[in-house]
Amino acid sequence: MLRMKSTTKYETVSLSHLRQGRRGKHYKAVVAIFDQLRNLDDGQAIKVPVGDPGRASVSNLRAAVMRAGASRGINVGTYSADGYLYVWRRTAGTRRYERARPNV
Numbered sequence: 001m002l003r004m005k006s007t008t009k010y011e012t013v014s015l016s017h018l019r020q021g022r023r024g025k026h027y028k029a030v031v032a033i034f035d036q037l038r039n040l041d042d043g044q045a046i047k048v049p050v051g052d053p054g055r056a057s058v059s060n061l062r063a064a065v066m067r068a069g070a071s072r073g074i075n076v077g078t079y080s081a082d083g084y085l086y087v088w089r090r091t092a093g094t095r096r097y098e099r100a101r102p103n104v
Contacts, residue, residue, distance in 0.1 A: 026056050026064035033065060033087055034072065043097070045088040050080070058085055 029048070036046050050058045058080045065087055069076035075090040077098055088094060 024064060026061055029056060029061060030064050030068045034068060034074070037074070037076075037087065037089055040089065042089070042091055042093045045077075045079070045086040048085045048087060049083060050085045051083045061085055 033046060033048060040046065048061070050056055050061055056064070062078050062080065062085060065076060065078060065085075077088050077090040077094065079086045090098070
């Protein structure tokens, strides 16, 4: 049986050399937020400035924080007003401060 010699067009690499994770443009801000969240008391929020030139928009940073919270298994709450994004860990003690969500 004749076998054709296979020519590879692309280089191969071991999967162990690949970084398995997302490092988007908000990575540094999200890491800093979660580092601070770790030490935050129940009932307190982090006040993050957003919307200035060179800074992330509220919606983009909120989405990045929510993605990171989900991947870390941390239930995160957010609120935005007056150029700031407020971020906190959602717990039973913080429910009274949060906006009621309609049942869908």
